[in-house]
Amino acid sequence: MKIAEMKQSLAGLEAVNFKLPNGTYLPAHFHVTEVGLVTKHYIDCGGVERKETVANFQLWEAGDYDHRLAPQKFLHILNLSERILGSEELNIEVEYQQDTIGKFGLAFDGTDFLLTPKQTACLAQDACGIPSNGQFALPQLQVACCTPGGGCC
Template sequence: MKLSEIKNHLISLETIAFKLPNGALVPSHFHVTEVGKITKNFIDCGGKVRSEAVINFQLWEENDYDHRLHPEKLLQIIELSEKMFKFDDLEIEVEYQGKETIGKYNLDFDGTNFLLASKITACLALEDCGIPKPLIKVANAVSSCCEPSSGCC
């Protein structure tokens, strides 16, 4: 989900809820403690220089059971961040504390809840790594449907 999309969804919501991949909801007293842009510059295993950027939301919850983040407040935080940092309309990545470590998720929406969708890793240079051809076809079929421009993510 891109930044413009979450803003459009927030306008029509009365409450905000995030659902984990296992179907559980993030407790309703969560806070969005950070909104920022993360840029990653790297070289893949095939030697190609790459750059990726996402808008990052960090969700946090503690024993502050009286706190509820309302859609208009999150929209204000997003708009202030856009003004301060000149964000592009990038994909959103959400960080949320799991039992053992911070999880990173893609973001989707089901009409009611924001869905924290699992992220996966992939080799970006399959042929350069010597991955056998049949595996390349399967990997390409999976990765092509999940390209940012494909509309599935």
């Protein structure tokens, strides 16, 4: 999901709800503690230089049970962040504390924002010798059979 899509989705909501991939909702008293611009500049295992930039939201919860983030307040936060983010066409990445900081993509189902799983991947599979179908051929094993009384065991 991109910033512009999120703004459009927020405009028609009465409440802001985030759902984890396992189907549970973040507590209604969550906070948006950060909206930032994250750039990752790296070299993949095939030697290709890459750069990715995303809008990053950090969601957090505390004992502030009376806190509720209204859609209009979230829109206000996004509008304040425009000078940092620069583009409404940035993809959104969400951080949320679990056993460790979890990173998620973001989607919208018409009612709720869905935190979607992110996966690692080898970006240079051809350079690493990984087949395009992900299937490796198993080596042929030489199996010697022993028969009772054959003396091999």
